[in-house]
Amino acid sequence: MYYFVTGGSRGIGAGIVEFAARRGHHVAFTYVSNAEAAERSKQAAEAAAKQAGHEGVQIRHYQLDVKDVERVEAVADQVLEDFETMEVIVNCAGVNRDNLMVAMSNEEWREVLATNLDGPFYVCRQFLQTLMANRFGRIINISSIQHEGGSGQANYAAAKAGLHGLTKTLAKEYGRRGITANVVVPGFFDTDMTRETMPQANKDYWKQYCPMPKGRMGKVDELAGVVDFLASEAGAFVNGEVINVTGGLGWTV
Numbered sequence: 001m002y003y004f005v006t007g008g009s010r011g012i013g014a015g016i017v018e019f020a021a022r023r024g025h026h027v028a029f030t031y032v033s034n035a036e037a038a039e040r041s042k043q044a045a046e047a048a049a050k051q052a053g054h055e056g057v058q059i060r061h062y063q064l065d066v067k068d069v070e071r072v073e074a075v076a077d078q079v080l081e082d083f084e085t086m087e088v089i090v091n092c093a094g095v096n097r098d099n100l101m102v103a104m105s106n107e108e109w110r111e112v113l114a115t116n117l118d119g120p121f122y123v124c125r126q127f128l129q130t131l132m133a134n135r136f137g138r139i140i141n142i143s144s145i146q147h148e149g150g151s152g153q154a155n156y157a158a159a160k161a162g163l164h165g166l167t168k169t170l171a172k173e174y175g176r177r178g179i180t181a182n183v184v185v186p187g188f189f190d191t192d193m194t195r196e197t198m199p200q201a202n203k204d205y206w207k208q209y210c211p212m213p214k215g216r217m218g219k220v221d222e223l224a225g226v227v228d229f230l231a232s233e234a235g236a237f238v239n240g241e242v243i244n245v246t247g248g249l250g251w252t253v
């Protein structure tokens with residue numbers, strides 16, 4: 001199959017790119033500023049594909065700020081020229097800019113809404129023509145347990161909750177055309193985002209209450225495997241769902 005993954009240079013997105021390549025899928029993925037990480041992700045995916053015996057797998061990366069609708073259009077055109085088609089769209093690019101609401105700036109609000117909600121809207125809208133023409137598509141949007149609200153994350157929570165509404169609408173509008181749309185909700189995964197910005201109190205809470213051995217974090221393959229299932233034939237009748245990959249802990253402070 002043909003995958004388009006935003007935010008595939010690092011963390012969860014890089015895990016999804018590598019997992020898909022290992023399964024023999026072609027992958028176009030994006031990064032916004034970290035070209036070195038994008039190159040590392042590409043090489044890891046190519047190595048994984050090769051190791052699994054998939055010699056012809058094509059992996060390409062593209063610079064894209066998902067906030068920029070004109071760049072989304074240009075990159076999508078380029079991807080369709082390079083790959084000729086697209087089937088699985090994974091919106092994984094995301095940022096957080098935490099602050100208590102009383103102190104949250106307009107810029108912090110806009111940056112997070114624009115990246116985590118406007119971006120997926122632009123990307124989905126752009127690829128819908130191709131998916132509709134193929135009468136096949138899998139849209140998978142990466143959310144967060146914070147969609148239910150999280151202290152210091154009014155912007156992030158609002159964006160992720162909005163992503164659920166967007167996804168469920170896609171499921172209803174395009175299910176009849178062979179396109180499914182689902183949300184995957186990660187719990188706590190060890191990535192740059194959580195390493196750099198997650199408050200220690202949340203990490204301690206997770207370790208204490210997550211019903212997994214030693215309150216462990218998720219591994220990116222455990223998230224990527226769920227994306228793989230949703231994209232596969234086995235996942236064809238799952239549409240408009242919110243799937244938690246949280247080890248059983250769905251709530252933080």
Ligand SMILES: NC(=O)c1ccc[n+]([C@@H]2O[C@H](COP(=O)([O-])OP(=O)(O)OC[C@H]3O[C@@H](n4cnc5c(N)ncnc54)[C@H](OP(=O)(O)O)[C@@H]3O)[C@@H](O)[C@H]2O)c1
Nearest residue numbers: 007009011012031032033034065066093094144189191193
């Ligand atoms: N890690 C967790 O535990 C966790 C939990 C819940 C939800 N999530 C969600 O999972 C997704 C991935 O998170 P992560 O932890 O893997 O994050 P990460 O390690 O910080 O990686 C973020 C990725 O998004 C890209 N990106 C950031 N801003 C962008 C923009 N404006 N346009 C295009 N791409 C952009 C980055 O590109 P560069 O490399 O170029 O900077 C990078 O590839 C996010 O949507 C996040 O909200 C993560």
